[in-house]
Amino acid sequence: MRKITINPVTRIEGHAKITLQLDEVGEVATARFHVNEFRGFEKFCEGRLFTEMPNITPRICGICPVSHAVASAKAGEMIMKVTPPVAGELVRRLIHLGQHISSHALSFFHLSCPDLLLGWGGDPARRNIVGLAAAHPDVARRGIRLRQFGQEISERITGKKIHAIGIVAGGMLQPLTEEAREALRAWVPEARETVRLGLELLARHCAEHADEVRDFDRFETLYLGTVGPEGEHELYDGRLRFVDARGGMLADQLDPARYLDWIAEQPVEWSYLKYPYYRPLGPERGVYRVGPLARLNVASRMKTPLAQAEFERFRALAEGGPVHGSFRYHQARLIETLGCVEEIELLLDDPRITSDETQAQARRNQAEGVGCSESPRGTLFHHYVTDAGGLLTGVNLLIATGQNNPAMNRSILDVARRHVRGNDISEEALNRVEGAIRCYDPCLSCSTHAVGSMPLVIELRNARGDLTGCWARGTGG
Amino acid sequence: MNEIVSIQLDGNELKVELGRTILDVCREAGVDLPVMCYLEGLSVVGACRLCVVEIEGSPRLFPACTTPVAANQAIRTQTEKLKRYRRMIVELFFAERNHVCAVCVANNACELQDLARRVGMDHVRFPYLFPECGVDASHPHAVLDHNRCILCTRCVRVCDEVEGAHTWDVMGRGHASRVIADFNEPWGSSTTCTSCGKCVQVCPTGALWPKAASMGNLRKEPGKIGELVAKRKLNA
Numbered sequence: 001m002r003k004i005t006i007n008p009v010t011r012i013e014g015h016a017k018i019t020l021q022l023d024e025v026g027e028v029a030t031a032r033f034h035v036n037e038f039r040g041f042e043k044f045c046e047g048r049l050f051t052e053m054p055n056i057t058p059r060i061c062g063i064c065p066v067s068h069a070v071a072s073a074k075a076g077e078m079i080m081k082v083t084p085p086v087a088g089e090l091v092r093r094l095i096h097l098g099q100h101i102s103s104h105a106l107s108f109f110h111l112s113c114p115d116l117l118l119g120w121g122g123d124p125a126r127r128n129i130v131g132l133a134a135a136h137p138d139v140a141r142r143g144i145r146l147r148q149f150g151q152e153i154s155e156r157i158t159g160k161k162i163h164a165i166g167i168v169a170g171g172m173l174q175p176l177t178e179e180a181r182e183a184l185r186a187w188v189p190e191a192r193e194t195v196r197l198g199l200e201l202l203a204r205h206c207a208e209h210a211d212e213v214r215d216f217d218r219f220e221t222l223y224l225g226t227v228g229p230e231g232e233h234e235l236y237d238g239r240l241r242f243v244d245a246r247g248g249m250l251a252d253q254l255d256p257a258r259y260l261d262w263i264a265e266q267p268v269e270w271s272y273l274k275y276p277y278y279r280p281l282g283p284e285r286g287v288y289r290v291g292p293l294a295r296l297n298v299a300s301r302m303k304t305p306l307a308q309a310e311f312e313r314f315r316a317l318a319e320g321g322p323v324h325g326s327f328r329y330h331q332a333r334l335i336e337t338l339g340c341v342e343e344i345e346l347l348l349d350d351p352r353i354t355s356d357e358t359q360a361q362a363r364r365n366q367a368e369g370v371g372c373s374e375s376p377r378g379t380l381f382h383h384y385v386t387d388a389g390g391l392l393t394g395v396n397l398l399i400a401t402g403q404n405n406p407a408m409n410r411s412i413l414d415v416a417r418r419h420v421r422g423n424d425i426s427e428e429a430l431n432r433v434e435g436a437i438r439c440y441d442p443c444l445s446c447s448t449h450a451v452g453s454m455p456l457v458i459e460l461r462n463a464r465g466d467l468t469g470c471w472a473r474g475t476g477g
Numbered sequence: 478m479n480e481i482v483s484i485q486l487d488g489n490e491l492k493v494e495l496g497r498t499i500l501d502v503c504r505e506a507g508v509d510l511p512v513m514c515y516l517e518g519l520s521v522v523g524a525c526r527l528c529v530v531e532i533e534g535s536p537r538l539f540p541a542c543t544t545p546v547a548a549n550q551a552i553r554t555q556t557e558k559l560k561r562y563r564r565m566i567v568e569l570f571f572a573e574r575n576h577v578c579a580v581c582v583a584n585n586a587c588e589l590q591d592l593a594r595r596v597g598m599d600h601v602r603f604p605y606l607f608p609e610c611g612v613d614a615s616h617p618h619a620v621l622d623h624n625r626c627i628l629c630t631r632c633v634r635v636c637d638e639v640e641g642a643h644t645w646d647v648m649g650r651g652h653a654s655r656v657i658a659d660f661n662e663p664w665g666s667s668t669t670c671t672s673c674g675k676c677v678q679v680c681p682t683g684a685l686w687p688k689a690a691s692m693g694n695l696r697k698e699p700g701k702i703g704e705l706v707a708k709r710k711l712n713a
Contacts, residue, residue: 047612052580055582158693165693173693361689363617363688389613
């Protein structure tokens with residue numbers, strides 16, 4: 001038996017490595033995605049005041065800080081038993097949608113388009129956003145502009161593109177000005193066209209590589225996502241829905257505050273990521289996925305017309321049932337992005353959004369609070385317990401990438417079994433294994449509560465664990 | 478009226494009244510010395526040493542806030558040595574406790590942060606002590622976070638000298654010193670605190686802050702204390 005290690009995995013957020021255990025005939029026997037970083041936010045936030053958390057927890061990550069701030073503020077609002085004013089909710093929703101756009105644009109255009117447009121077996125030194133800019137300058141430029149649009153929303157409201165100051169328990173510190181509203185509205189048509197370009201690129205890739213996309217990996221799981229009162233796709237606020245692998249409703253309109261009734265976690269010795277599962281079905285049958293694919297699989301419909309038309313095409317892939325192929329995460333991500341752009345346009349047209357009344361004040365009125373928001377990578381929970389003065393005595397952060405962890409391991413195994421055989425491991429095969437991970441757009445900074453990127457190292461080990469071969473690529477450390 | 482004497486301030490000849498402090502004279506002459514423990518309206522303690530100046534003929538440095546002017550003094554306020562020392566003092570403030578501006582409620586509303594910018598502190602050369610410091614949130618309206626306290630004692634003095642409650646004191650020695658409420662009680666259990674909020678207003682950092690504040694909307698008005706004291710004198 002041999003073991004291959006891909007360490008670290010590149011073009012994702014954070015540090016990780018992949019171990020492929022080969023059997024005696026060189027076939028992949030097991031695959032494991034190791035997250036070897038530890039940050040300890042849950043521990044060192046203890047002893048801080050719960051109202052500080054919307055400023056502390058976004059520091060977990062620079063990609064989805066708004067989702068952390070929103071979940072954190074909501075947990076605080078539950079502790080305070082307060083509801084933000086309408087304008088506070090609308091402005092917060094606007095920033096949150098902007099962050100989804102910037103994160104999804106980063107995932108698709110910057111991190112995944114190099115594989116799709118330059119080829120899985122392309123030169124690794126050029127298979128990145130810089131190489132993309134040289135080969136397809138218009139796609140790269142428009143992708144970068146789309147990401148900028150998402151961040152511009154935050155900057156126009158709070159003065160900062162990343163780690164915005166102003167999302168607080170009780171609402172928002174800053175209102176949206178008329179000037180900002182006009183500037184953002186003017187950007188909407190360009191953003192919409194860029195998302196449609198992305199969808200066209202992806203559709204072309206899927207048509208040209210139909211067999212590959214179909215066989216990328218297609219194992220079945222349950223899905224979890226947030227939906228609105230009528231089951232519509234929802235990113236900012238709503239209730240939870242679990243569907244099974246056939247699309248049957250397992251549980252609907254669940255109160256996110258009771259997430260522990262439905263989700264359990266088991267630790268594993270080889271990773272800092274825990275293995276969450278759908279509690280009623282146990283760890284084996286309860287593997288579920290979150291994120292864009294899951295959200296589109298649980299939703300009954302999208303809220304806006306262009307996204308709805310794409311949603312119908314997407315669901316037709318599985319004749320109305322859940323779409324299981326992990327590659328379809330990319331498509332789901334772009335459909336969501338389109339929905340975000342449309343919803344942003346609607347929000348900017350809402351006359352209530354520029355009201356100055358954006359924050360409600362209250363004190364701590366109960367000990368415990370749970371805040372939930374759909375982050376770009378999936379459902380995010382912040383759970384705080386406080387003492388009488390409001391200091392945190394317990395913090396639990398259930399992060400989207402953590403929830404996808406069991407499924408990511410299955411995806412790696414599926415892809416590795418198709419592309420890795422014996423000692424001779426091609427660079428393309430390794431990239432495909434990494435690509436399976438990239439579909440999930442994992443954010444290990446968040447999920448281990450870690451940052452950075454490192455080169456790729458592959459180790460081949462025999463059955464006794466002795467190193468028998470080693471490959472390395474990339475630079476830096 | 479006290480006797481008028483001549484001094485030299487950064488090479489400029491001045492006529493000043495005896496009995497005044499060098500800091501007073503500097504401020505009147507438009508020489509802006511950095512201060513941290515000093516606050517108009519409160520007694521002076523010369524604790525932070527940021528306002529140190531050189532006086533010709535003496536090898537030591539003098540805190541301007543506590544040193545009276547004397548005839549024929551030649552005072553220098555902006556030498557390279559003084560700038561170096563001031564920056565060192567600010568670095569030591571940061572190294573002594575746990576100041577994390579990025580997540581502090583007083584970010585962009587902090588005298589220590591402003592001071593660090595002013596003295597050109599781009600990094601801290603001293604090893605951080607990372608002490609374990611408690612946070613006291615027992616008071617219904619405000620929080621005391623020892624992580625961010627620089628022991629300027631403005632809170633202690635304003636509570637005693639202006640409010641008259643004397644809730645605050647300092648316990649311990651050296652870098653183990655801590656501001657305490659009453660006899661080291663949780664602030665919320667204090668029998669002397671009037672919840673007037675003056676200590677919160679004078680605190681130069683995020684050590685004392687109102688529970689209702691968040692990063693981005695914290696506003697403190699330490700200058701109000703000097704105004705209050707002046708008005709009381711007028712009315713006396």
